[in-house]
Each structure stands twice: as structure tokens, then as C-alpha cells.
Amino acid sequence: MPAMAYDELTAQTVTLLRELIRNACVNNGAPDSGGEERSAETLQRFFAGSGVRIELVEPHPGRVSLVAELPGSDPDAASLLLLGHTDVVPPGHGWTHDPFAAELIDGEVWGRGALDMLHLTAAYAVVMRALALSPVRLPGRLVFAAVADEESGGHLGAKWIVENRPELVDVDAVLGETGGIPLAVEGPEGRVVRGVTVIVGEKGMSGRRLRVTGHPRHASTPFGADNAVVTAAAAISRIAEHEALAHIDDLWPQYVAALDLPEGVRAALTDPARIDAALPQLGPIAGLAHAVTHTTYSPDIVRGGEKLNVVPQSAYVDLDIRTMPGVTPADVDAHLREALGPLLTRISIEPIGGESPATRSPLDSPLYAALAEALSAAYPGARAVPAIAPGGSDGRFFRERGIPAYGFGLFSTRWRHSDVRRLVHSVDERVDVESIGLVVHAIDRIVRRVLGPAGAAPGGR
Numbered sequence: 001m002p003a004m005a006y007d008e009l010t011a012q013t014v015t016l017l018r019e020l021i022r023n024a025c026v027n028n029g030a031p032d033s034g035g036e037e038r039s040a041e042t043l044q045r046f047f048a049g050s051g052v053r054i055e056l057v058e059p060h061p062g063r064v065s066l067v068a069e070l071p072g073s074d075p076d077a078a079s080l081l082l083l084g085h086t087d088v089v090p091p092g093h094g095w096t097h098d099p100f101a102a103e104l105i106d107g108e109v110w111g112r113g114a115l116d117m118l119h120l121t122a123a124y125a126v127v128m129r130a131l132a133l134s135p136v137r138l139p140g141r142l143v144f145a146a147v148a149d150e151e152s153g154g155h156l157g158a159k160w161i162v163e164n165r166p167e168l169v170d171v172d173a174v175l176g177e178t179g180g181i182p183l184a185v186e187g188p189e190g191r192v193v194r195g196v197t198v199i200v201g202e203k204g205m206s207g208r209r210l211r212v213t214g215h216p217r218h219a220s221t222p223f224g225a226d227n228a229v230v231t232a233a234a235a236i237s238r239i240a241e242h243e244a245l246a247h248i249d250d251l252w253p254q255y256v257a258a259l260d261l262p263e264g265v266r267a268a269l270t271d272p273a274r275i276d277a278a279l280p281q282l283g284p285i286a287g288l289a290h291a292v293t294h295t296t297y298s299p300d301i302v303r304g305g306e307k308l309n310v311v312p313q314s315a316y317v318d319l320d321i322r323t324m325p326g327v328t329p330a331d332v333d334a335h336l337r338e339a340l341g342p343l344l345t346r347i348s349i350e351p352i353g354g355e356s357p358a359t360r361s362p363l364d365s366p367l368y369a370a371l372a373e374a375l376s377a378a379y380p381g382a383r384a385v386p387a388i389a390p391g392g393s394d395g396r397f398f399r400e401r402g403i404p405a406y407g408f409g410l411f412s413t414r415w416r417h418s419d420v421r422r423l424v425h426s427v428d429e430r431v432d433v434e435s436i437g438l439v440v441h442a443i444d445r446i447v448r449r450v451l452g453p454a455g456a457a458p459g460g461r
């Protein structure tokens with residue numbers, strides 16, 4: 001097929017995205033994985049000669065994060081951090097195309113990280129370089145960070161920088177992943193976008209290990225045995241049956257209002273007493289709807305027993321627990337104790353994986369207003385739909401310090417929320433060039449508005 005003509009910002013983003021994918025900075029959780037130094041080098045080359053100030057940090061060999069700064073003309077003006085990560089999760093098996101070849105096929109860039117979040121990281125870099133090369137200096141200061149280790153908690157990336165080099169990311173507001181899902185209704189002339197999600201917070205993490213004790217004996221005569229694995233199985237069932245009560249915050253009703261649903265279903269979805277029964281009517285987004293209205297308890301690891309002829313003396317169950325805003329570690333323990341009831345004589349509960357509270361950013365900040373303006377420029381009539389993310393991202397390190405951080409993106413109308421969920425961290429991850437174009441122009445618009453002279457109109461497309 002003939003090559004498509006893309007505008008300059010879009011074309012640069014596609015080229016840079018493909019390079020970042022080919023760098024294959026696969027983070028498998030081990031300190032020696034990742035190799036983000038490759039993408040830091042790519043970006044350093046990309047910025048060469050642009051006048052952008054670059055700083056590299058390397059908390060562990062090969063785990064390089066790049067921080068670039070473009071000073072503003074007015075030291076009192078606002079500052080903004082564009083927060084991208086360069087690591088990706090392992091590709092898994094069964095791809096239609098090589099996950100690291102970054103092929104451009106029928107207007108889509110294929111590869112691990114295309115969605116999460118290399119197309120955004122590339123767009124941030126492209127916008128920053130274009131501004132640096134422009135003769136016009138914005139009043140505000142722009143910082144771009146391309147960090148390592150987001151996919152394993154940021155210990156060798158954003159978290160490390162915030163704790164050890166805070167001066168590098170000392171800003172008024174942060175823009176990062178994810179968001180940007182168009183909430184559309186089917187109209188006579190195709191899909192009409194009514195809202196676009198903007199991530200304004202994240203659930204917290206409060207993992208627990210259940211340690212189960214039993215009594216060993218010969219497994220040839222198991223009748224009446226105190227088997228730790230049997231107790232662990234019972235514990236898991238009790239936790240699954242003891243659902244946390246729904247928590248309808250101020251955000252969820254705004255999300256529901258933007259969905260294409262009959263009024264009766266909408267009413268049920270915002271009623272804590274009826275939401276659980278109504279969730280199946282949401283089809284592919286039921287899981288998301290459940291996650292943003294409940295503290296969730298997911299048993300992910302179970303280990304127990306040692307030998308085929310010995311009744312197990314010990315077992316453990318690790319629970320990934322994601323908390324709603326306001327839910328404390330003590331609330332989590334209380335919920336588990338209630339669920340486990342009589343089993344508590346044989347089970348102890350201990351924290352695992354670190355505690356982090358849910359975080360929220362305000363809806364009345366200049367950056368949020370700029371996000372809303374940019375998405376309605378892309379989709380006239382659409383409004384920003386603020387939402388919390390069920391999973392964690394590097395944005396939380398900033399929210400925890402009182403700095404507003406939002407997850408923003410833009411997708412073309414062909415995308416449904418279920419498509420993004422299906423492809424992120426899965427096989428055949430890819431992103432279309434139309435979405436890349438939407439996002440890079442939106443970022444450009446947002447940066448100019450937030451860092452521009454107060455009250456000035458944003459730069460056009």
C-alpha cells in the first residue's frame with residue numbers, strides 16, 4: 001500500500017516509538033533486566049543539538065532514566081513534568097508479528113510497549129524537542145522524564161528519583177499514563193464520543209500473606225487430619241464469598257453518565273445496594289467497573305505441602321489487595337478477619353509487598369482544565385470523565401507528595417475500553433497512527449496552555 005503522509009509531529013512520534021520498541025527494554029522484575037540504558041541513549045541522540053538539558057541517573061547498572069529540562073522565560077511561571085517510562089513487560093508467546101520488530105502494518109505500529117506506554121513517551125519527547133527548537137520560549141519550565149522500572153514498582157526509576165534526586169522533578173504538576181479511552185455512543189453517522197477518561201487517581205495497594213498452619217501426619221490415613229492446604233482452600237473460598245461492600249465515590253457516577261446505557265441500568269450502577277447485581281450488564285467493562293467501586297481481594301499465589309505422603313503442616317496464600325480511597329490497612333485486616341472467622345485459629349495475617357494508600361488529584365487544577373480543553377478540541381462536544389485507575393503507575397509518587405498527577409491519552413474512535421485491556425500486557429499489542437497523531441497534538445496543546453502566558457490561547461494544530 002502507498003505510504004501515508006503524516007504531519008511532522010506524528011511522523012516523528014511514529015519513528016521514535018518504533019526505535020523504543022526495538023530497544024526491547026524488557027523488565028521481568030530482576031534488577032539486571034530492563035536495559036533501559038538503550039532507550040536513554042536513543043532519547044539522548046534524539047535531543048542532541050536541541051538545547052534541552054539532559055541528566056541521566058543510573059541507580060543500578062543499565063537501569064538508566066533520562067530527565068530532560070527546557071527552562072522557561074519566567075521563573076515564577078508554572079512547571080510541568082511529562083512522565084514516561086521506557087521499560088516494558090515480557091512479551092509472552094503467540095504473537096502474530098515479532099513483538100520487537102516494531103512493524104508498521106496497515107496504519108498500526110506493532111510491538112511490546114506500543115500502548116504501554118512507549119507511544120506516549122515518544123510523544124512527550126517529540127513535543128519537547130519541537131518546543132526547544134522553536135524560537136518562542138514559553139514562560140513555564142518543561143521537564144520530561146523517561147524512567148526505568150515502572151513495571152516493577154519504580155524502585156529503580158521514578159520512586160528512586162523522587163526519593164534521591166527530587167530536584168530533578170520539582171514541578172507543579174505531572175502528566176503521565178494512562179486514560180484517553182473514548183466513551184462513545186452509536187449515532188446515525190457512526191460513533192459519537194461523549195466523554196474521554198482522564199485518570200485522576202489510583203487505588204492503593206495493601207497486600208497480605210495468610211500463613212496457615214496444620215498438623216503433619218502420614219497421608220495414607222488423612223481422615224480427620226488438620227491439613228494446612230485444606231484450610232488454605234477454605235480460606236480462599238471464604239474470602240471470595242465475603243465481598244467488600246461497594247463504595248460509590250464522586251467519580252463513578254460521572255463515568256456511568258457517559259456510558260451508553262438505559263436509565264434503569266445507570267441508576268442501579270450508582271446504587272451501592274444494587275451495583276453488584278447490575279455489573280454483568282456492562283459486559284467487557286464489568287471488571288473495571290467492579291474494581292473502581294470496590295476494594296478487591298485477589299488470591300494470586302498459593303503454596304503448601306512438601307511431600308506426597310505427608311499431610312501439609314504449612315501453607316500460605318498471597319493476596320493482591322487494591323484499596324479504595326479512605327480504606328486503611330486496619331480496614332483490610334478487619335475485613336479479612338471477618339471473612340476468615342473460625343479459621344483464624346489456624347491462620348495469621350501479615351503484610352506483603354508494601355503498603356501504598358490510594359491517591360487522588362484535584363479536578364480544579366490548571367492542568368486538568370487543559371486536559372479537558374485538549375480532548376474536547378479532538379472530540380468536539382466530549383467532556384473529560386475523571387476516573388481512578390485500578391492499577392498503579394508512577395503518578396502515585398507525586399500525588400503522595402501533594403503534586404497533582406493525571407493519566408492522559410487519546411485514542412481514535414475505533415478503540416473501546418475492552419480493546420485496550422485486551423492488548424496491554426498481552427500478545428499483539430499495537431497502536432494505530434491515528435491515535436498517535438491525536439495524542440501528540442493534544443500533548444503539544446496542553447503543554448502550551450499550561451506553560452504559556454496566562455490566558456493565552458493554546459497553539460493550534
Ligand SMILES: [Zn+2]
Pocket residue numbers: 085116117150177
Ligand atoms: Zn505503563
